[in-house]
Amino acid sequence: MEQHKSQRRRIQFGTTSNHYIRYLFPSRPARITLLLVIPLYVVATVNHSTAQSKPSAIDMDCNCGAIFNNLVSKIEANYVGYHLAIRGKRTAEYQSYTEALTKRAQSTSPDQCIFVLQDFVKFFRDGHMFINESPKLDEDDITRLAAAAEQTGMREENIRSYLDAHSGHLDPIEGVWYAKEGYRIGIVRDDKTKRRDFVGVMLSNGVEQWAPGQVKAEFRKLNDGSYSVVFYSGKHYPLHPAVYLRGQEGGAAIRRGLLLHMPPITWGKAYPLNANEQNLLDPADPRAPTIRFIGESTIVVSVPSHSPEYAAVLNQLVGECRERILNAASLIIDIRGDEGGSSWTTSVLMPFLVTKAKRPDRATGKPVVLSSQDNIAYFEQMKSQGWVPAHLVERLKSNVGKLVPFSDSDTAGSDQEATADDTATMRPHNGAILMDGAVVSAGEAFVLSAMRNEKVTVFGEQSGGTIDYQNVTIVRLPVCPLLGINLGYPTLAASDKLPVGGLNLTGVLPDVHIGSDVRNPIDFIINYYARKRRSG
Secondary structure, three states: HHHHHHHHHHHHOOEEEOOOHHHHOOOOOOOEEEOOOOOOOOOOOOOOOOOOOOOOOOOHHHHHHHHHHHHHHHHHHOOOHHHHHOOOHHHHEEEEEEHHHHHHOOOOOOOHHHHHHHHHHOOOOOOOEEEEEOOOOOOHHHHHHHHHHHHHOOOOOHHHHHHOOOOOOOOOOOEEEOOOOOEEEEEOOOOOOOOOEEEEEOOOOOOOOOOEEEEEEEEEEEOOOOOOEEOOOOOOOOOOOOOOOOOEOOOOOOOHHHHHHOOOOEEEEEEOOOOHHHHOOEEEEOOOEEEEEOOEEEEEEEOOOOOOHHHHHHHHHHHHHHHHHHHHEEEEEEEOOOOOOOOOHHHHHOOOOOOEEOEEEOOOOOOOEEEOHHHHHHHHHHHHHOOOOOOOHHHHOOOOOOOOOOOOOOOOOOOOOHHHHOOOOOOEEEEEEEEEEOOOOOOHHHHHHOOOEOOOEEOOOOOOOOOOEEEEEEEOOOOOOOOEEEEEEEEEEEOOOOOOOHHHHHHOOOEOOOOOOOOOHHHHHHHHHHHHHHHH
16 A cells, blocks of 8 residues: 555646636635646547567566456546446446447457557546556666667758758648757658658757667657657657547647647647747747737737746746736737646736626536545545645545545635735736637636636637546556556546536637637737727
């Protein structure tokens, strides 16, 4: 048990926030806290294969059927969404799907089992449930994997020559990309092998256990424009990022034309860039927030991530630009591709958006959690962080297998938010939020919070729909520890009425739709306000 707890503590991530319940179900207590977390992992069935080898002992020690059965048991025992939205409502559909994948698992080799598990998780349509891989590798495995790494011989000058020669005919994924960790990757078409359409090649020197020219990632283009991906870890082990978003099958997708998301990995595009794509991303970290000015009247704040590590960066940027923001006519907050994190990351922006007049609240509901041994252990661990209600663990222990209220009472923590008079600013006059289908979790919580204020208009496409179930924990599947398969799942439902009133199936809808045919959404928003000003 101590080893199990240590593992969960090591891989737990996220930060506390109360924005989600307050703004999705705003009549609930204001002090309720959640973990609005970053990664999303689910994938559709794709024919996958990898070029590099896995630990040699896997075939002897593992059985996909046993791993799959363990996954099913863990989800049914621990996942609050199963009890609210599946059992008794979609039981026949669930049983049929489970039986089909059980048969598939029994005939699947261990090194392909990850795809069966990810396809099962896909059934739940919840981006906060995912499978990830943290294999147990010894020194011999690491040495063997590094020695087997594919070497293409390509360098950045070769990549750039190819890109220049094929200018005008490139796939959006082709280019030179950079990572927060400091390395650069070149992606070019490579259809010489059936397993991939594009290859990502390491371009940087000095990256631990990596040499320039080695294959860092492999991609296959899917019908919806996304990509299936094999990503080679720092130890050259093949990982398979997978994402569940409406309208996206694969584990990788391009957002804004500049961000390549392979959750939890994000690369920024460095080359080639169009004139209107220059200087839009932080040059060192593509996930970091930025601020730019368009004339004297428009400020654009870009927030690609709500990860709490960026709160201090955003606070500093806003502090430095505060006077210009207060003198602007329009503040545009571009959260396209926002991967989630903590909704408090953008709290520094809220005073510029708040108005005294509010739009109507959404339907109410009581947040609930499911009592299970894993969930009891998780909330016992989290008590020291200060956001777990005092008597929650006691309720869980007395009601194993049941749904229990998250809050200690209906009135606990019901203190009110600061009023608009306390926090609002006269300018900017217009608050615009630009989102797309990749905005999830804390990004959606931010939108729900901001759009209640009458001067805020939401532009773009409907969000990704990953917000009904929150507060993620990760547990290891004990079968086949060599593969290191982990299940991530949300522990808390925002309402006991779910799926009624939820947003996972629809996402948050924009006030003004901007389609993919619009090449410059920022100009669209500026022109929208100009027309409104002339007509008003």
